[in-house]
Amino acid sequence: MRITFHGAARNVTGSCHLVECRDKRILIDCGLYQGNREMDEENSNDFGFDPASIDYLLLTHGHLDHCGRIPLLHRLGFRGTVLTTAATRELARLVMLDSARIQEEEARYRNYKASKRRNREATFEPLYNTLDALNALDAFVDIAAFDQPHDLCPGIRTTFYDAGHILGSACILLELTEGTHQRRVLFSGDLGYDGRAILPDPATPPQADTVIMESTYGDRLHKRLEPSIEELFQAINTTIARNGNVLIPSFALERTQELLYYLREGIEQQRLPRHLQVYLDSPMAISATQIFRRHRECFDEETWAVISAGQDPFELPGLEIIRDTTESMALKHVRGAVIIAGSGMCTGGRIRHHLRHNLWRREASVVFVGYAAEGTLARRIIEGEEVVRVLQEDVEVNAEIYTIGGFSAHADQRELLAWHGRTGSPERTFLVHGEQEAMQALASRLTDTKVEMPGLHESFDL
Structure with missing residues (x-):
């Protein structure tokens, strides 16, 4: 038995972990690196294994940094089975097709620019294309439900547990038997936290010998949710009062739906203006919201109460859906509105x-x-750069900048420690999906287990 870390190793994106047991090769996630140009190069680099050798891919959830390289994996020879939840399969389809479109557009743009500079045809290729994404989707199989064991093959069993991170997200337990050797290996995926809207709290994890755990916020505590909601409402009210626009760069999956949920509540509670104009300018977020509506089995009791009262949790009076590019461009003339966009x-x-x-x-x-x-770009604005490059233009940062941490879909240090404490004092814990400082801070608090912080392509016997 062996585990090798082919992504999210001392890095926040690109999750990809390989488990070998009984001549079977099982991949947990296959995500895209996100960030700067160096990350783009990582995406095109060798996986560190032969894609055709992978028998199973277990997908924790549908975020790009967990599923975004599956089309490339399939393009390069993977013909195994992808197991995930029904909601994750739908979200992953949306995310992978959107990523393929962006890859194709970027390649066309780079070829156009290169041809102008060199006066000859350029040959930039997308990492993968729409057909690759569609072909990869043929490999997806839904698991029946959370908490239900599923035998992959003799000696290898998997169980998915609700991670409470985004719709359909899961922690994954692998029960491995090889000869007389047995191991229970638990992958946290990305963990949510208690008390958020829409989704239930993360499920109690099972006991495990080995834990592979995310550490995105391993060095900090989130603001409490209610003060964060109040800060959001204050930012909106203050900005609208001076006839300015409130821009909210938002992740299309989960964060956008949470924002719509809280904005609806704010209007109903008269904490926001009844006439508040909100533009949802993200085709992907619009489609994701439709997927949320189809998977009500994932909702918590509070959201069910809203539905039972005859309301749509994601609908508000002044909401305008923007799909068309022309309509999006016309928003440059808008003042005194909230614009949510990816x-x-x-x-x-x-x-x-x-x-x-x-x-x-x-x-x-x-x-x-x-x-x-x-x-x-978000990090540079948050860190206070006075001028940033946006779409080939230098733009002064004069707008008021708010950073509100309480909406994070990731568990903070306290919640990570609490989750880990329920896994039964595992022999070893591998920290992944975090920056160096966050991992080290979390490692210093994990005193009942041997902590490893694996490097890229580093292997360990289980």
Whole structure:
């Protein structure tokens, strides 16, 4: 038995872990690296294994940094089975097809620019294309339900547990038997935290010998949720009062739906103006919200209560859905509105156009409600750069900047420690999916287990 870390190793993105047992090769996640150009190079590098050799891929959830390289894996020879939840399969389909579209557009743009510079045809290729994404989806199989063991083959069993991170997200237990050797290996995936809207709290994890755990916020505690909601409402009210726009760079999955949920509540409770104009300018977030509506089995009791009262949890009076690019461009003339657009880290999507038209305005505000990796435009704005490059233009940062941590979909240090404490004092814990400082801070608090912080492509016997 062996485990090798082929992604999210001393890094926050690109989750990809390989388990070998009984001549079977099982991949946990296969995500895209996100951030700067160096991350783009990582995506095109060798996986560190032969894709054709993988028998099973167990997918924890549908975020790009966990599923975004599955089309490339399939393109390069993977013909195994992808197991995940029904909700994750739908979200992963949306995410992978959107990623393929972006890859294709980026390749066309780079070829166009290169041909102008060199006066000859360029040959930039996308990492993968739409057909690759569609072909990869043929390998997906839904598991029946959370907490139900599933035998992959003799000696290898898996069970999915609700991670409470995004719709359909899971922690994954592998029960491995090889000869007389047995191991229970638990992958946290990305963990949510207690008390959030829409989803139930993360399930109690099973006992395990070995734990592979995320550490995104291993060095900090989140703000409490209610003060964070109040800060959001204050930012909106203050900005609208001076006729400025509130830009919210938002992740299309979960964060956007949470924002709609809380904005609806704010209007109902008269904490926000009844006439508040909100533009959801993200085709992907719009489609994701439709998927949420189809998977009510994932909702918590509070959200069910809203539905039982005859309300749509994601609908509010002044909400306008923007799908068409022309309509999105016309928002540059809007004042005194909330504009929610992707991407959350400002690495792509329509938010960059809105930043170009609003970031220099003193009456405007930008509200960050999620994690921003090193090297991203969001991180540079948050860290106080006075001028940033947006769509090939230098733009002054004059807008008021808010960073509200209480909306994070990731567990903080306290919640990570509490979750780990329920796994039964595992012999070893591997920390992944975190920056060095966060991992070291969390490691210093894990005193009842041997802690490893694996490097890229590093292997360990189980």
